[in-house]
Amino acid sequence: xxxxxxxxLTSTAVPLPIENVDTDQIxxxxxxxxxxxxxxxxxxxxDWRYNQDNTLKEDFVLNQDKFSGKILVGGKNFGSGxxxxxxxxxxxxxxxxxxxxxxxADIFRGNCLNIGVLPVQVSADFLQKIFDAVEADPSVELxxxxxxxxxxxxxxxxxxxxxxxGYKKNNMLNGFDDIDYLLNIKKxxxxxxxxxxx
Amino acid sequence: xxxxxxxxxxVWDSHVVHKIQxxxxxxxxxxxxxHEVTSPVAFLGIKNRNIPVMHPEKTFATADHNxxxxxxxxPIADPLSANQLRMLEENANEYGISYWGLGHAKNxxxxxxxxxxxxxQPGATIxxxxxxxxxxxxxxxxxxxxxxxxxxxxxxxxxxxxxxxKRMRINVNGKMSRGVTPKDVALxxxxxxTTSGATGYFVEYAGEIFRDMSMEGRMTVCNLSIEMGARGxxxxxxxxxxxxxxxxxxxxxxxxxxxxxxxxxxxxxxxxAIFDKELTFDGSLIEPMITYGTNPGMGMGxxxxxxxxxAVQGGATTYQKSLKYMDxxxxxxxxGKSIDFVFLGSCxxxxxxxxxxxxxxxxxxxxxxxxTAWLVPGSHKVESxxxxxxxxxxxxxxGFELREPGCSACLAMNDDKVPAGKLAVSxxxxxxxxxxxxxxxxxxxxxxxxxxxxxTGKVTDPRELMVELV
Numbered sequence: 001x002x003x004x005x006x007x008x009l010t011s012t013a014v015p016l017p018i019e020n021v022d023t024d025q026i027x028x029x030x031x032x033x034x035x036x037x038x039x040x041x042x043x044x045x046x047d048w049r050y051n052q053d054n055t056l057k058e059d060f061v062l063n064q065d066k067f068s069g070k071i072l073v074g075g076k077n078f079g080s081g082x083x084x085x086x087x088x089x090x091x092x093x094x095x096x097x098x099x100x101x102x103x104x105a106d107i108f109r110g111n112c113l114n115i116g117v118l119p120v121q122v123s124a125d126f127l128q129k130i131f132d133a134v135e136a137d138p139s140v141e142l143x144x145x146x147x148x149x150x151x152x153x154x155x156x157x158x159x160x161x162x163x164x165x166g167y168k169k170n171n172m173l174n175g176f177d178d179i180d181y182l183l184n185i186k187k188x189x190x191x192x193x194x195x196x197x198x
Numbered sequence: 199x200x201x202x203x204x205x206x207x208x209v210w211d212s213h214v215v216h217k218i219q220x221x222x223x224x225x226x227x228x229x230x231x232x233h234e235v236t237s238p239v240a241f242l243g244i245k246n247r248n249i250p251v252m253h254p255e256k257t258f259a260t261a262d263h264n265x266x267x268x269x270x271x272x273p274i275a276d277p278l279s280a281n282q283l284r285m286l287e288e289n290a291n292e293y294g295i296s297y298w299g300l301g302h303a304k305n306x307x308x309x310x311x312x313x314x315x316x317x318x319q320p321g322a323t324i325x326x327x328x329x330x331x332x333x334x335x336x337x338x339x340x341x342x343x344x345x346x347x348x349x350x351x352x353x354x355x356x357x358x359x360x361x362x363x364k365r366m367r368i369n370v371n372g373k374m375s376r377g378v379t380p381k382d383v384a385l386x387x388x389x390x391x392t393t394s395g396a397t398g399y400f401v402e403y404a405g406e407i408f409r410d411m412s413m414e415g416r417m418t419v420c421n422l423s424i425e426m427g428a429r430g431x432x433x434x435x436x437x438x439x440x441x442x443x444x445x446x447x448x449x450x451x452x453x454x455x456x457x458x459x460x461x462x463x464x465x466x467x468x469x470x471a472i473f474d475k476e477l478t479f480d481g482s483l484i485e486p487m488i489t490y491g492t493n494p495g496m497g498m499g500x501x502x503x504x505x506x507x508x509a510v511q512g513g514a515t516t517y518q519k520s521l522k523y524m525d526x527x528x529x530x531x532x533x534g535k536s537i538d539f540v541f542l543g544s545c546x547x548x549x550x551x552x553x554x555x556x557x558x559x560x561x562x563x564x565x566x567x568x569x570t571a572w573l574v575p576g577s578h579k580v581e582s583x584x585x586x587x588x589x590x591x592x593x594x595x596x597g598f599e600l601r602e603p604g605c606s607a608c609l610a611m612n613d614d615k616v617p618a619g620k621l622a623v624s625x626x627x628x629x630x631x632x633x634x635x636x637x638x639x640x641x642x643x644x645x646x647x648x649x650x651x652x653x654t655g656k657v658t659d660p661r662e663l664m665v666e667l668v
Contacts, residue, residue: 019516020393020493024630029609033264033278035238035285047632052618075516077394080427080493081630083329083343084236106363106397106429107329111345165361167221178347179247182224182355185216189226189357192215193253197461198228198322 079108306577316446
């Protein structure tokens with residue numbers, strides 16, 4: 001699916017300093033029953049955001065007015081668990097365009113890249129600096145440059161570089177689509193299929 | 199370039215259609231399994247592109263995540279679940295994909311039916327929009343879970359783009375002790391590596407303990423690879439593997455079998471092949487395991503005490519949040535804790551061997567009054583075997599009921615939900631907060647531990663209930 005281009009993003013951030021945030025917290029299984037990709041943001045972190053009677057849990061970060069922005073900052077091993085792309089859809093649909101963590105679960109990272117949410121992996125030290133800065137002053141902004149593969153904490157000017165493979169980077173910068181790429185090499189695939197043993 | 203290769207390299211490298219410079223490999227996919235939850239948006243995608251499914255004959259669809267486990271002959275009450283099943287059926291029909299829906303004799307959990315019908319084969323690349331696709335690695339296949347964009351990619355092109363993972367080998371030597379099952383071996387490994395310890399790797403399991411395991415046991419182990427972050431896990435095929443798949447519906451026959459065998463017999467790690475990481479454990483020291491926290495890495499031998507926050511890897515805040523959710527304390531024992539629910543089933547432990555194990559403990563005993571038990575076979579084939587082997591009689595005698603196949607309480611998308619605050623001993627794969635229903639609390643364990651809990655009403659060491667072998 002084609003998606004928004006991503007170049008440079010400057011935004012405040014929402015801090016979630018918890019480790020091993022799993023996909024069942026990001027979007028519980030009972031909200032996976034849709035057959036179209038709509039409305040997932042409403043149920044992002046559903047059971048951390050709402051009580052069982054659907055009233056807000058006031059202390060959860062998404063329910064605190066002082067925190068907002070297009071960048072979600074999570075603790076180590078963000079997105080572990082299920083392969084549900086619905087988790088990445090929820091993050092996107094809520095309004096986030098970038099997730100920052102010191103470590104991502106593999107499938108979640110791939111799903112984000114496939115729908116145009118940029119996963120930015122930073123060192124544990126830098127992650128802590130972001131948490132400290134944002135919690136002390138929620139108006140602090142981060143600048144994320146995909147062309148330069150750089151994240152800057154604008155309040156102090158401290159920065160780190162981050163990894164992304166050249167192919168995916170180019171896709172995100174231009175909004176290119178994987179399936180278009182594959183359809184362009186369809187002949188190679190057909191030849192391969194004819195010679196496959198299984 | 200070294201001529202020696204790992205099992206993983208052999209299978210991966212032989213499926214690379216195209217290498218993208220500074221990007222992922224384009225990998226050809228031999229088998230694509232599809233279920234109702236992660237496929238509708240992918241089918242919508244190819245519909246919008248106006249392109250067909252490239253290889254419908256390599257694509258297999260079954261309904262499992264949403265399906266009720268009682269009264270499957272009646273219409274599904276939940277309109278959203280019913281709609282997802284209807285969409286899958288329509289999509290399968292439209293694109294010429296075989297569909298084993300609700301009520302079909304071959305219906306069951308995707309990772310249970312794949313091997314049962316020989317769709318799963320050694321040396322194959324297998325994907326499904328479900329992280330427990332790693333199960334099929336038990337046959338020496340490269341099998342892993344994918345997201346919906348990737349499901350669309352495979353439907354459209356029979357290929358997937360993936361950066362090649364690093365290689366890890368986990369050796370477990372020795373024999374399983376009494377009361378220890380493949381589930382315990384897997385939970386032990388995950389407890390040692392943590393829930394993210396194998397992220398970025400593809401694991402090969404090697405050593406005596408895995409060689410001795412049945413195919414069902416190997417599936418349980420490979421199934422749980424994702425719970426330590428690994429994309430997948432695999433075990434080199436051997437005589438046991440070939441014996442299991444021979445003569446199944448979708449396995450090659452006659453001359454094709456001989457041709458396939460010639461390939462399959464090359465599927466092992468060369469003696470001096472290099473792994474990026476290698477770990478070795480003494481399997482004889484593994485005990486029956488149980489989890490106490492909110493990820494599968496938070497597990498321990500059943501007779502141990504819950505670790506103190508300062509003794510575990512990771513942040514104390516996260517650890518304490520987890521114990522608070524479970525309503526447990528650091529340093530306390532799990533034994534004797536009163537439980538409310540028992541769930542036997544799932545793609546992890548919903549096979550015939552798991553029901554045999556469960557029955558071996560409950561035989562001649564009675565279900566505890568305080569326990570609600572959901573015994574859910576992984577497929578109709580498993581259900582039939584339970585009946586044919588007389589296991590159903592043992593279960594019925596002990597006060598248990600057998601339900602109909604599906605994913606059920608593993609992720610509680612259907613009505614099998616553990617209520618808030620209730621404690622469940624489950625043979626499934628995830629103890630995440632609310633996984634088995636909002637507010638539910640899950641202890642992951644083997645079918646033996648689940649059975650011991652079901653008849654005593656509390657966390658019990660199954661070895662106390664096992665009949666002594668003469």
